């Protein structure tokens with residue numbers, strides 16, 4: 001059968017169903033806020049409204065109950081939440097923060113924003129999260145925190161908490177991609193000192209834009225609330241005497257986003273279950289292809305599968321390049337509704353290892369003189385994290401075709417596309 005990339009007939013003919021998590025409940029909730037007329041009740045002053053309005057407070061209460069954590073703090077993005085978290089733990093310019101290079105850029109930029117130096121540790125070859133041994137090697141006297149990422153929905157290696165304890169440093173968990181994932185009985189997000197969720201449009205559940213910070217530490221929670229809402233104007237009247245990083249921003253979430261988020265939280269379980277079933281099916285079917293392997297799920301954890309990643313073994317594919325193989329698969333497939341402009345949701349690699357971004361390569365962030373990198377003699381070079389580079393440049397392939405909206409017949413189209421390319425791989429030479 002002629003491959004679509006060579007002019008043959010593609011396997012898929014219709015657009016795949018799109019992942020849309022909002023419906024009537026959200027519509028009603030938004031209209032209810034609109035009809036009350038209070039779209040946000042936050043005041044950037046020491047006042048009862050410093051903590052936000054009814055929807056914000058209700059969301060925070062429900063979120064903390066759901067994830068079994070003492071405090072939940074609503075913000076306008078996970079990025080804001082990560083920045084606030086780095087501020088709250090008292091990071092100083094020149095401190096080092098160990099981060100993963102294989103994540104959305106904000107996980108590491110959170111350090112840079114406070115003048116800290118991101119130190120990239122390598123990732124695990126099968127699970128893609130920060131590698132325990134690499135983190136251990138990178139800890140110095142200057143290390144003040146570790147930002148772990150539950151990449152693709154897989155929880156991080158919790159032994160990193162022991163390293164942090166040993167060295168008296170904090171763990172910030174970027175759990176944007178893992179709402180509902182668990183390590184044992186504990187939810188992702190609650191595994192470190194502070195956890196940050198994303199509610200942006202592309203995540204499991206969303207309010208368009210938004211984020212949630214969680215912590216069991218009362219002191220950190222209050223600092224996070226201050227940073228969210230103009231700390232410098234509030235600390236005086238509130239009687240706060242520790243002024244470190246009490247420079248505030250406006251990271252506030254609106255009542256509308258909070259109302260939507262409350263509906264979304266109720267849906268999380270129901271959205272996750274079919275997704276995990278779809279993932280199981282795709283893993284079973286796609287790994288029948290000798291060149292495609294699955295890295296696995298960490299022992300005693302529940303993976304939330306924001307992205308489903310596989311390893312492409314070029315040697316098993318008679319040296320057909322990963323890029324060529326995936327381009328051929330993409331040619332067999334169609335786009336998914338709502339994400340039409342992204343092309344088919346099968347890809348290779350993820351984001352470039354972060355230390356290869358111009359900001360790190362040129363050591364230019366704030367101003368023209370290299371701050372904060374000029375506080376350190378660390379440099380960022382190709383080769384710094386070989387496992388991450390091998391995954392990104394050679395091995396990793398990903399798919400996003402496993403949301404709860406995908407029926408078995410849809411999954412079978414995806415599987416057929418891979419199989420067709422595999423069976424006709426001679427055409428790719």
Ligand SMILES: *Cc1c(COP(=O)(O)O)cnc(C)c1O
Nearest residue numbers: 077078079104176177198199200
């Ligand atoms: C999406 C994402 C973020 C950023 O979330 P926003 O809410 O868009 O700011 C941060 N980290 C990771 C790992 C993400 O996937």
